[in-house]
Amino acid sequence: EPEVTQTPSHQVTQMGQEVILRCVPISNHLYFYWYRQILGQKVEFLVSFYNNEISEKSEIFDDQFSVERPDGSNFTLKIRSTKLEDSAMYFCASHGTANTEAFFGQGTRLTVV
Amino acid sequence: QKEVEQNSGPLSVPEGAIASLNCTYSDRGSQSFFWYRQYSGKSPELIMSIYSNGDKEDGRFTAQLNKASQYVSLLIRDSQPSDSATYLCAVRGNTGFQKLVFGTGTRLLVSP
Numbered sequence: 001e002p003e004v005t006q007t008p009s010h011q012v013t014q015m016g017q018e019v020i021l022r023c024v025p026i027s028n029h030l031y032f033y034w035y036r037q038i039l040g041q042k043v044e045f046l047v048s049f050y051n052n053e054i055s056e057k058s059e060i061f062d063d064q065f066s067v068e069r070p071d072g073s074n075f076t077l078k079i080r081s082t083k084l085e086d087s088a089m090y091f092c093a094s095h096g097t098a099n100t101e102a103f104f105g106q107g108t109r110l111t112v113v
Numbered sequence: 114q115k116e117v118e119q120n121s122g123p124l125s126v127p128e129g130a131i132a133s134l135n136c137t138y139s140d141r142g143s144q145s146f147f148w149y150r151q152y153s154g155k156s157p158e159l160i161m162s163i164y165s166n167g168d169k170e171d172g173r174f175t176a177q178l179n180k181a182s183q184y185v186s187l188l189i190r191d192s193q194p195s196d197s198a199t200y201l202c203a204v205r206g207n208t209g210f211q212k213l214v215f216g217t218g219t220r221l222l223v224s225p
Contacts, residue, residue: 048211056210101159104158106156
């Protein structure tokens with residue numbers, strides 16, 4: 001069964017460093033997302049990406065964040081200068097046509113020290 | 114601010130009982146509703162989707178939607194200890210944007 005794949009599963013980084021989180025969405029999907037979940041809190045929307053551009057972003061998704069779809073399969077989230085408060089689980093999700101079910105990857109646990 | 118509200122629980126039920134999980138949402142124009150299951154430290158796993166008023170059944174799970182009351186629920190029949198998890202309600206709005214807005218989740222504990 002097709003699935004969303006994320007790497008790495010766990011990333012530890014020093015404050016101020018850049019990190020890139022990687023995702024391979026399900027192959028025929030068109031809508032791509034990044035969400036995050038701080039420990040003990042709800043899943044929060046960061047950014048959506050459709051037709052090779054950002055379609056919506058949240059207040060969390062400031063200038064330190066960027067997304068790319070560098071080729072036909074990968075979808076990346078870059079945090080330029082990490083802060084302690086960026087520590088969270090980051091989930092990639094995708095779905096096919098509009099209003100269909102979104103499927104989540106297994107997540108990347110980012111720890112900023 | 115579009116909100117999705119859930120009782121955080123825990124909701125404790127004995128094995129074999131029916132678990133009833135509830136969710137309300139504030140955006141009256143919401144079109145799509147989803148229930149995800151999340152085990153501790155894991156990612157959300159899609160359980161059910163529902164798009165129109167009424168009931169939708171899939172195995173032991175039934176989702177119920179009442180748009181007039183802005184209310185969506187999930188019933189789990191014959192609850193099993195393996196159903197113990199946090200259940201997330203997620204709502205998608207009626208604009209062209211497709212993001213999901215999540216509730217905080219209800220923690221379900223099924224005791225043997």
